[in-house]
Structure formats: structure tokens, C-alpha cells
Amino acid sequence: MTATPEQLTIAAKSLWLDKKEFQSFLNVLREGGYQIIGPRIEQGAIVYGPVDRVEDFPLGWTDEQAPGLYRLKKRDDDALFGYAVGPHSWKRFLFPPQLDMMRSKKVGAGWDMEPVPVETVKYAFLGVRACELSAIEVQDRVFLNSTFPDEYYQQRRRDSLIIAVNCTMAAATCFCTSMDSGPRCRTGYDLALTELIDGYVVEVGSVQGATLIERLALPTVAAVQEERAEVARRQAVEQIQRVLDREHVQSTLKQRLNHVHWDDVAARCLSCANCTMVCPTCFCSSVEDVTMLVDQEVVRQRRWDSCFNFDFSHVSGGPVRDQTRSRYRQWLTHKLTTWVDQFGTSGCVGCGRCITWCPVGIDLTKESVILCSEAGLDKPQDSPL
Amino acid sequence: MNSPSSSTNRACHPWVAQVAVVTEVRQEIESVATYRLRLRDAEIARQYRFQPGQFNMLYVPGCGESAISHSGPSENDGHDLWHTVRFVGRVTDSIAKLNVGDHLGVRGPFGTAWPLEACKQRDVVVMSGGLGLAPLRPMLYALMAKRSEFGRVVLLHGARTPETILYPEELSQWQAQGIEVELTVDRADGEWAGNVGVVPLLLDRLPDLRPAQTEVVTCGPEIMMHFSAISALKRGIPETSIWLSMERNMQCAAGLCGHCQWGPLFVCKDGPVFRYDRIRTLLKVRDL
Ligand SMILES: Cc1cc2nc3c(=O)[nH]c(=O)nc-3n(C[C@H](O)[C@H](O)[C@H](O)COP(=O)(O)OP(=O)(O)OC[C@H]3O[C@@H](n4cnc5c(N)ncnc54)[C@H](O)[C@@H]3O)c2cc1C
Ligand code: SF4
Numbered sequence: 201m202t203a204t205p206e207q208l209t210i211a212a213k214s215l216w217l218d219k220k221e222f223q224s225f226l227n228v229l230r231e232g233g234y235q236i237i238g239p240r241i242e243q244g245a246i247v248y249g250p251v252d253r254v255e256d257f258p259l260g261w262t263d264e265q266a267p268g269l270y271r272l273k274k275r276d277d278d279a280l281f282g283y284a285v286g287p288h289s290w291k292r293f294l295f296p297p298q299l300d301m302m303r304s305k306k307v308g309a310g311w312d313m314e315p316v317p318v319e320t321v322k323y324a325f326l327g328v329r330a331c332e333l334s335a336i337e338v339q340d341r342v343f344l345n346s347t348f349p350d351e352y353y354q355q356r357r358r359d360s361l362i363i364a365v366n367c368t369m370a371a372a373t374c375f376c377t378s379m380d381s382g383p384r385c386r387t388g389y390d391l392a393l394t395e396l397i398d399g400y401v402v403e404v405g406s407v408q409g410a411t412l413i414e415r416l417a418l419p420t421v422a423a424v425q426e427e428r429a430e431v432a433r434r435q436a437v438e439q440i441q442r443v444l445d446r447e448h449v450q451s452t453l454k455q456r457l458n459h460v461h462w463d464d465v466a467a468r469c470l471s472c473a474n475c476t477m478v479c480p481t482c483f484c485s486s487v488e489d490v491t492m493l494v495d496q497e498v499v500r501q502r503r504w505d506s507c508f509n510f511d512f513s514h515v516s517g518g519p520v521r522d523q524t525r526s527r528y529r530q531w532l533t534h535k536l537t538t539w540v541d542q543f544g545t546s547g548c549v550g551c552g553r554c555i556t557w558c559p560v561g562i563d564l565t566k567e568s569v570i571l572c573s574e575a576g577l578d579k580p581q582d583s584p585l
Numbered sequence: 586m587n588s589p590s591s592s593t594n595r596a597c598h599p600w601v602a603q604v605a606v607v608t609e610v611r612q613e614i615e616s617v618a619t620y621r622l623r624l625r626d627a628e629i630a631r632q633y634r635f636q637p638g639q640f641n642m643l644y645v646p647g648c649g650e651s652a653i654s655h656s657g658p659s660e661n662d663g664h665d666l667w668h669t670v671r672f673v674g675r676v677t678d679s680i681a682k683l684n685v686g687d688h689l690g691v692r693g694p695f696g697t698a699w700p701l702e703a704c705k706q707r708d709v710v711v712m713s714g715g716l717g718l719a720p721l722r723p724m725l726y727a728l729m730a731k732r733s734e735f736g737r738v739v740l741l742h743g744a745r746t747p748e749t750i751l752y753p754e755e756l757s758q759w760q761a762q763g764i765e766v767e768l769t770v771d772r773a774d775g776e777w778a779g780n781v782g783v784v785p786l787l788l789d790r791l792p793d794l795r796p797a798q799t800e801v802v803t804c805g806p807e808i809m810m811h812f813s814a815i816s817a818l819k820r821g822i823p824e825t826s827i828w829l830s831m832e833r834n835m836q837c838a839a840g841l842c843g844h845c846q847w848g849p850l851f852v853c854k855d856g857p858v859f860r861y862d863r864i865r866t867l868l869k870v871r872d873l
């Protein structure tokens with residue numbers, strides 16, 4: 201989005217939202233007609249769901265993450281956004297796990313078929329991280345930059361407000377710095393917050409954001425607060441240890457389709473599809489018929505699917521990718537290489553979810569280093585992709 | 586609000602089928618029938634256009650959807666769409682139960698087309714295996730409709746047995762309209778006096794081939810297309826003159842569901858018809 205001169209002046213002035221005013225901020229969003237979706241604790245994890253009151257937030261909680269490990273831990277302050285990312289991403293609101301696409305009604309001996317109308321909802325996504333802003337941009341390319349734009353996605357995307365939060369800490373699984381997607385929020389938000397112990401530095405990214413925040417008549421941020429916010433944000437950068445050599449992997453992995461290490465990963469991978477379910481960019485789906493009222497009405501329902509599912513590549517002779525090896529290879533080469541051919545951007549934003557939520561702790565940053573190495577190559581490969 | 590970059594250049598809902606009425610069912614060979622369909626909405630039927638090589642998603646409510654190629658003349662609009670279907674599973678078996686007057690859903694057309702333009706003034710070798718002749722029939726009709734615009738046209742078709750040769754009574758009509766037809770079967774019976782063996786062998790032996798002036802279009806099992814391409818290359822036909830039609834699982838046919846991915850390609854929208862040089866390396870990778 202190119203900023204208008206008006207937006208540039210808005211963006212130049214950051215504002216100060218006192219911690220005590222946070223509820224008023226939520227109220228302003230609600231009064232603006234938005235359904236607020238933000239972080240909350242459910243089943244031992246920080247997930248995204250409806251939030252209305254400060255108490256709904258994971259007040260004073262953080263997440264500890266490692267390959268195959270996720271744990272909530274108490275912080276020694278009462279931060280609302282003092283965690284990294286959990287198993288949910290915003291895709292579940294823009295591209296829901298289940299969605300009715302078409303309805304067929306029995307009329308006499310025949311059928312009528314019609315689209316299921318898209319209900320309008322205005323979401324305010326509160327707490328969108330930099331890597332998640334990137335993930336949304338990646339999915340925009342899939343669902344909107346298409347000959348057949350997805351209507352549902354389009355409506356939600358158009359009418360939603362994005363309130364980003366700059367990370368002030370990182371998980372051990374984060375590698376956004378390698379993927380050029382964070383931790384600083386740069387574009388794609390209406391408002392961006394940096395959380396400090398006593399309040400928030402608020403940056404304004406759009407006219408919509410400006411119009412809303414105006415109602416709170418917030419003061420301009422003081423230089424010392426700006427400085428504290430910068431220190432807090434730097435902390436996140438410094439904590440990021442994990443790396444992925446993006447350009448090297450992108451060009452090399454395509455030439456490693458017969459690497460022996462695929463068998464090594466396949467021996468550990470359960471083909472459970474967790475990695476694809478938690479990934480904020482994965483977009484695969486299947487469509488199934490759901491029959492209502494004894495055949496009088498049939499709904500075509502789209503559901504998230506995964507390239508790890510056995511039937512995913514089914515053709516008459518059986519699945520094309522009938523082994524875990526070929527399914528993991530499909531997933532990783534798609535994320536890190538062919539995605540670029542298809543959509544002009546990497547399919548990975550470095551959020552680390554697939555590392556954390558893999559039950560056996562398979563870590564794409566580590567696997568891709570081995571897969572890109574010369575060692576383990578049967579013979580020199582030509583470039584098959 | 587953020588303004589995501591969107592290019593709504595088609596006001597069409599990719600997931601919603603049009604109701605079509607079965608107007609004729611023609612039994613072809615065992616477990617294969619051709620359905621003639623009329624889109625119920627006359628205006629949509631009038632606007633419907635397709636090109637040889639493209640396909641529709643056929644939908645039977647309660648059973649599901651399958652990608653099925655057009656097998657009829659591309660001059661037809663949505664009042665008379667032909668689809669030749671082999672009954673192999675859940676969806677296609679439910680199509681088998683349809684009779685004249687019954688309804689089904691149609692979404693499409695989707696995908697890339699056979700290279701009719703590239704074939705102008707050139708010789709065309711059409712190579713098909715089994716049901717692979719169905720997606721090539723609109724191409725043959727188009728070649729016959731403007732027969733003088735093309736050079737020599739040869740159909741090399743293979744079937745498992747003589748009884749499973751598709752469209753047998755049309756073959757002689759095609760010959761009458763200037764198409765050379767060569768048939769082969771995997772297993773002959775007592776009556777069969779023709780070729781026995783795989784389709785690529787027919788190309789190996791095709792007399793008077795002018796490789797620099799020939800386009801090869803092929804559809805059938807992947808392995809058959811693979812060897813047809815190799816035979817064509819051996820005969821000196823350039824990679825850029827060989828075209829084949831791929832098959833992968835498809836749920837949406839609009840490049841959104843991910844199922845038909847083949848390396849960097851989506852078979853539904855980058856294909857199903859591909860030029861050989863663009864996919865040569867992909868064909869060689871197992872389980873891709
Ligand atoms: C571009 C294209 C054109 C085709 N043209 C024709 C044609 O003209 N005539 C014809 O008879 N068949 C054609 N097919 C194959 C046809 O789509 C499958 O045979 C059919 O989907 C099988 O579905 P089923 O439910 O009967 O079988 P099942 O084996 O029960 O299939 C279950 C599901 O798997 C998927 N599936 C199974 N086999 C295939 C397959 N080969 N390709 C894609 N998805 C599959 C379908 O989504 C189906 O719903 C074409 C396929 C493609 C991709
Ligand atoms: S591939 Fe893994 S690290 Fe990359 S965006 Fe998806 S879940 Fe995050």
C-alpha cells in the first residue's frame with residue numbers, strides 16, 4: 201500500500217496509551233463495530249479468540265518453546281503480549297478450517313445449486329506479530345492475486361482492522377530475522393503497539409487506524425518512551441538465535457531431491473500434518489459433501505487439508521506421494537523453494553510453529569542445512585524443479 | 586484498513602457449480618459412457634465457451650466432484666457439452682447411475698488447451714492411450730473442421746484389447762476426413778489383424794515423418810506419454826513441439842486447493858496441457 205501524504209504525517213507521530221487506558225482502547229474498537237480477536241489462554245496454550253476485557257488476555261504469562269515443546273510460564277510482570285506465537289494463526293479467521301461453499305437443494309427429481317452467501321464480519325485482529333503480517337501478505341497472494349479470488353477471504357481481509365504488536369522477546373524457535381519478516385512490524389498494519397511495563401507506544405499505519413485512535417485523544421509519545429520502546433524491541437532481535445540461509449536453501453534444495461537425508465527425516469516424521477495445521481501460510485484444502493435432512497440438501501464444505509495426508513495426492517492408481525519421504529519433501533521444497541516460483545515470495549515467514557508443534561521435534565532449519573549439503577548426494581544432480 | 590492487492594478480473598465464483606441436464610447417455614466401451622449435458626441456465630449456456638484440452642468439474646450432490654475433460658466439439662456452447670467418463674470410483678460410479686433428464690453440477694472450463702495455433706500449417710501426430718483419446722477428440726474435431734489449415738494429421742491410438750478401442754465407429758469417419766489412423770492393442774484376440782504393442786512403437790515406425798514440421802500431442806497414462814515423448818525425440822521432433830496432458834488429484838481446479846501441485850506447477854491452471862520442454866525434468870522425478 202502506498203501511503204498518502206496524510207498517512208505519512210499520521211505515521212510520523214507515535215502516541216502513548218497508558219496501561220490503565222487499555223480497556224478504553226478495547227471499548228473504542230468495539231464501538232467501531234469490530235469483533236475483537238486477540239490472545240487468550242485455552243488448554244494450556246495462548247490461542248486467538250474473541251476478547252472483550254483486559255482480563256481475557258494472557259496477563260503475565262509467557263510461552264517457552266523448543267523443538268517439540270511448548271509450555272506456559274508465569275512472567276514477573278503483568279504484560280498482555282509477553283509471549284511469542286502459539287498454535288493458532290490469523291488464517292483461521294480469514295481462511296477458516298471449515299467453510300460451506302455451495303448448497304444443493306433437491307427440487308423434484310433435480311437439483312438447485314447456489315453459493316453460500318458470505319456473511320460480513322468486521323474483525324479487529326489484536327496482537328498480530330511481524331511474521332504474521334508477512335504470513336497474511338503471503339496468503340493475500342494465494343487467495344487474492346488469483347484468477348479466482350476467494351470471496352470469503354476478500355471480505356474479511358477488506359473489512360478487518362489489524363493491530364500489530366512489536367515483539368519484545370523471542371522464542372527459541374523464532375527465525376524471522378532470517379526470513380526478513382520481523383521482529384519489527386514495518387507495513388500492513390492499521391495500528392502497531394510496542395508494549396512497555398506502564399503502557400504502549402502506538403504507531404499509526406492507516407487512516408482507519410488514525411480515525412479510531414483519535415477518539416481516545418492520546419498524547420504524543422515522549423522521547424524517553426520512544427527510547428524505551430526501541431530498547432525493548434532490540435531485546436527481541438538479540439534473543440533470536442535460530443537461522444536459515446534463505447537464499448542458499450531456496451536455490452540449492454531444488455537440486456537435492458534425491459538426497460539420502462530425506463529418508464532420515466522420513467524415518468522420524470509421523471506424517472501427522474501438525475506442521476501444516478499450525479503454519480500461518482499453508483493453504484491446502486479439500487472439499488467434501490455434507491448431507492443434511494436425508495438428501496434434501498447437500499452442502500459442499502471446504503476443509504483444511506495437508507500434503508502429509510495419505511490421500512492428498514490420490515489418483516486412480518493410488519496416491520502419487522505414497523511415502524512419508526515424498527510427502528515431507530513436497531512440504532519442505534514447497535515452503536522454501538517452489539512457493540517462490542508460484543507466488544514470488546517464500547512460503548515460510550520464520551515463525552517457528554512447525555518446529556514447536558512437531559511431536560518429534562523435526563526442525564526445518566536444521567534439516568535444510570543437511571539436505572543442502574553435498575554429503576549424502578548419490579550423484580551430482582541436475583536441477584529437476 | 587489494509588488494502589490487500591487483489592485482481593478481481595473474473596466475477597465468477599470458482600467453487601459454485603451450474604446445474605446441467607443430461608440429454609443423452611451413450612455407452613462406449615465397458616465401464617465408459619459419454620454424457621451430453623445442457624446447462625440449465627440458458628444465458629450461462631449461451632456464454633459458455635471452451636477450448637480443446639480443457640476440462641470441467643462434474644458434480645453429483647452427495648457423492649462429490651471429478652475432473653472430466655471435454656470430449657466434444659469446441660464449437661458447442663453450454664447447450665451441448667460432451668464428457669466421456671470411465672467409472673472407477675465413488676464419484677464416477679455415481680455418474681454411471683445418471684439417466685437422461687437427471688441433473689448434475691458443472692464447474693468450468695478450467696486449464697490450458699491443446700496448441701491449435703502452433704499446429705497451423707504443420708503436421709500433427711496425435712498419440713493416445715486408452716481413455717486418453719477422449720480429451721484429444723475435441724482437438725481432432727478442430728483439426729477436421731479446418732482441415733486445409735493443417736498438414737498431415739495422424740492418430741496413433743492404443744488400447745488394451747480390440748474391444749476397448751474408444752469411439753470405434755467414428756474412426757472410419759475420421760479417416761474419410763483426412764486423418765490417418767493407426768491402432769495398436771496390448772493383447773490381440775483371434776479377429777485382430779492389426780498392430781500389437783505400445784503406442785510409442787507406432788511412432789517409431791511411422792513412415793515419411795517430417796520432424797521439423799511436426800507437432801506431437803499426447804494423452805494417456807503418464808508412462809505412455811513419457812515414452813511417446815522419448816520416441817518423438819528419437820525421431821528428431823524438438824522438445825518444443827511435444828505436448829502432453831497431465832493428471833493429478835484436483836479439488837478446486839482454480840489453483841487454490843493445492844492438491845494438483847507438481848513441483849512449481851499447478852496442473853489445474855498451468856496445465857493440464859504442458860509443453861514437454863517445460864516439464865521434462867519433473868517427469869523424471871518419482872513421487873513428486
Ligand atoms: C485434468 C483431468 C482430466 C480428466 N479427464 C477425464 C476424462 O475425460 N474422463 C475420465 O473418465 N476421467 C478423467 N479424469 C480422471 C478423473 O478425474 C478421475 O478418474 C476421477 O476423479 C475419479 O474419481 P472417483 O471418485 O470416481 O474415484 P475415487 O478413486 O473413488 O476417487 C476419490 C477422489 O479422488 C480424486 N481422484 C481420484 N482419481 C483421480 C484422478 N485420476 N485424477 C484426479 N483426481 C482423482 C477425486 O477427487 C475423487 O473425488 C481426469 C482427471 C484430470 C485431472
Ligand atoms: S514453515 Fe514453519 S516456521 Fe515457516 S511459516 Fe510455516 S510454521 Fe512458521
Ligand code: SF4
Nearest residue numbers: 469470472473475558
Ligand atoms: S514434520 Fe513433524 S509435525 Fe510435520 S508431519 Fe512430520 S511429524 Fe508431523
